[in-house]
Amino acid sequence: MILVVEQILNGAQFGLTLFLLAAGLTLIFGIMGVVHLAHGSLYMLGAYAGAMVMTMTSSFLLAILAALSFSFILGLAIEYLMMRRLCARDHLVHVLATFGLVLFFNGLVAFGVGRAPVFMNGPQELNGFVLIMQDLPYPLYRLVVMGVGLVVALLLWWMMAHTRLGMLIRAGSLQREMVAALGVNIDQLFLIVFALGALLAGLAGVMIGPIRSVQIGMGEQVLILTFVVIVVGGIGSIRGAFIGALLVGMSDTLGRAFAPSLLKLWLSHSQADAMGSALSSILVYVVMAIVLIVRPRGLCPIEE
Amino acid sequence: MRFKTLLMAGAALAAFSAPSFAEVKIGFITTLSTPGGYLGEDARDGFLLAVEEEGGKLGGVPVKVLVEDDQLKPANGKQIAEKWLESEKVKLFTGVIFSNVALAVAPTILEAGGIYVSPNAGPSQYAGKGCDKNYYVTSWQNDTLHESAGALANKLGYKRMVLLAPNYPAGKDALTGFKRMFRGEVVEEMYTNLDQTDFAAEIARVRAAKPDAVFQFHPGGQGIAFLKQWAQSGLKDQIPMVVASPSLEQKIVASVGDAALGIKGTSHWNGDLDNETNKAFVKAFVSKYHREPTVYASQGYDDAKLIGAGLKGAGETLDNEAFRKAMLKADVKLTRGSFAFNNNQHPIEDWYEIGAVKDADGKVSLHSFGKVLEHQADAYASACELK
DSSP states (O other), X not given: OHHHHHHHHHHHHHHHHHHHHHHXXXXXXXXXXXXXXXHHHHHHHHHXXXXXHHXXXXXXXXXXXXXXXXXXXHHHHHIIIIIHHHTTSOHHHHHHXXXXXXXXXXXXXXXXXXXXXXXXXXXXXXXXXXXEETTEEEEHHHHHHHHHHHHHHHHHHHHHHHSHHHHHHHXXXXXHHHHHHTTOOHHHHHHHHHHHHHHHHHHHHXXXXXXXXBOTTHHHHHHHHHHHHHHHHOTTOHHHHXXXXXXXXXXXXHHHHHHHHHXXXXXXXXXXXXXXXXXXXXXXXXXXXXXXXXXXXXXSOOOO | OHHHHHHHHHHHHHHHHSOOTTSEEEEEEEOOSSTTHHHHHHHHHHHHHHHHHTTXXXXXXXXXXXXXXXXXXXXXXXXXXXXXXXXXXXXXXXXXXXXXXXXXXXXXXXXXXOEEEXXXXXXXXXXXXXXXXXXXXXXXXXXXXXXXXXXXXXXTTOOEEEEEEESSHHHHHHHHHHHHHOOSEEEEEEEEOTTOOOOHHHHHHHHHHOOSEEEEOOOHHHHHHHHHHHHHTTGGGTSOXXXXXXXXXXXXXXXXXXXXBTOEEEESOOTTOOSHHHHHHHHHHHHHHSSOOOHHHHHHHHHHHHHHHHHHHHTTTTOHHHHHHHHHHTOSOOTTSOEEEOTTSOEEEEEEEEEEEEOTTSOEEEEEEEEEEEEEOOTTGGGOOOO
C-alpha cells in the first residue's frame, strides 16, 4: 500500500517535470508550427546556468533567476536571428536548423565548461523529508518540484484563458493571416511565445539539476519523451500537455515499479526482471499508440 | 621581418618533409562527444601525456597519434578503423572506451592483420575462447570490475542484497560478475533503462525490499543521477551501497559532492596509490591539464606505457610477433603498481577498496583503503588457448 502511494507520487512528480518541458514545446510546435529540436538544449543551458550561479553564490533563488533570464534571452535571440526566417519553410528545414543548434550548443558547452558533468546541489533548506504517511518519508525537494509544475500549469491556464496575450496566441495559432489582418503584430507574438517556451525549458533545467546529472546531451535524453507528451496531449494545447505529461509520467513510473513483480506471477525471477524492464520501457509508446488510435489528434486537440 | 617569415616558412617545410618512415602511427579511436565524452577525453589526455613525456616517442620509437571521435556508435568506430587501415596505413590501434564500439572495431583491425590494445573496454567475447594474439586489454576484463565489488560486499559481511543495472549487455555482465563473487543472497535484481534519468521507482522498490546493502552499476550521468536521488531519498544513511569503479570515479564524485560520502567502491587505481610513477603522473597531469585525473586518464597513461613496452621490442617495423613478445613481458612501471598479462592477454592486477572522503576545507575526493583482491585474473582466461 505504502509502495503504491509512493510510486503514484513518483509518477506524478516525473509527469510534472515533463510538463514543464512539454508546455513550452507544445506552444512552439502548435502555435508557430516549428519543429524545435533545440528545446532540449535550452533545458540543458538552463541547468548549466543554474548550476554555475548556484556554485558561485549558493543561493538557489539566484540560480533560478539566472536560468530563467539566460534561457529567456537565448530564446529571444534564437527566434529573432533564426526561427523568424525559417518559420515559413517546411518542417525538414526546421529539423535541420534546430538539430544544428543542438550540436552547436553541445559543442559550446564542451568548449566552454568541459565535457565532464558539473556539480549542482539542491538548496540546503529543501534537503529534508516530509512524512506523507506512516513509514513513507518523501523528499521535500521532489514535492517542491511538483509544486512548481502545478503553479506553472495554473499560471499558463490563466494566461491562455483570461489574458489578451493568451487570446492572441490561441487566435494566432488557428487564423494566423486573419489575426495579422486585424493589425496584430504576429512576428512579435511569435517572439513572445518562443521566448516563453525557452523560459519554461530553462526553468525545467534548473529545477531538475539537483535531481539529475547536469551534463552535455541531457536535453536530448528527455526530448523524445517530451514529444510523446505533446503528441498524446494534442499539439498546441496546454491542457493536453498537462494531461499527457501526467499520463506518460505515471505509465513510465508505474510500469517500472510494478511490471517485474506482476510478471513474477508467471515467469521465473530473472526472466521477470529482464522482461519487466523491457516491457516498462515500451509501455509509454504503447500508451501513445492507443491514444492515437482512439483520438488521432491527441487527448485535447485545439479546436479549429 | 621578411627574413623572419622566410625562416618560419622554411621551418614549416622542414617539419613537413621530415622523414616520416621512422614513426609508427597509432590510431586512437575513442568517444569524445555524447554524455560519455569525458571518459574518452581523459583517456586521450592520459595517453598523450605519456607520449609527450617521452618527447614524441613510446618505448624509444617515434610515434604519431591520430585521434578521432566514434560518437559512441559502433558503426562509426568501424568506419574510422577502415579508413585509417586503408589511407593512413595504421597498424596499431587503441582508445575505445565502450564495449559495444570495441566489438565492432577490434574484428576489423584484427582481420586486417593489425594490433588492437584496449585501454578500457574488456568484453568477455575476447577474453575466453575468442582471445586473439593481436588483441590486448590493459585495463580490466569487464566482469572483474564487478567481481571486485562482490568480494568487497563479502568482506563487509553483507548477506541480503538488491542489485541494479541498466538493461544492456554490460549491465547484465555487471550483475553476472558481481554474483560470481558474492556469497550472500540476492533478494532482487532490477534492470533500469539505458536512457532513464529518474530512479524514484527503483529506489522505492529497494526501500520496500529492505536489503542489507545494494549494488548498482550506472556509469557516467546515470550514476550521478542515481547517487543524487539515492541521497535525497534518505536511504543513503540506512542502506549501504557497494559499486565498482565506473559508478564511483573522480568526475562522478566531483559532480555529486556529499551524496558520494559513505558509498563503498572498488578500483584498480586511485589518485592516492602510493608509488612513484603514480605520484609523478598525477602531478604532471594536473599541471598540464589543470584538472584531477580520472581512472580513465590513468588507464590512457598506462596503456601508452604498455604499448611503449611493445614498441621497444618491435621497433619501427612493428612486427606483430616481436611486439607481442615484448608487450606480454609488460616491463614498465605503471600508475596502478602491480600488473601482468595473463595468457589471454588481459590483466592480472590488484583491486582496492575506495571511498569518498571530505577533507577539512569541505572538498570531497576519493581515497583508497587497502586491497580487496590481489593478483586477480579474470574468469575466462582458462578458456583461452593462447599460451
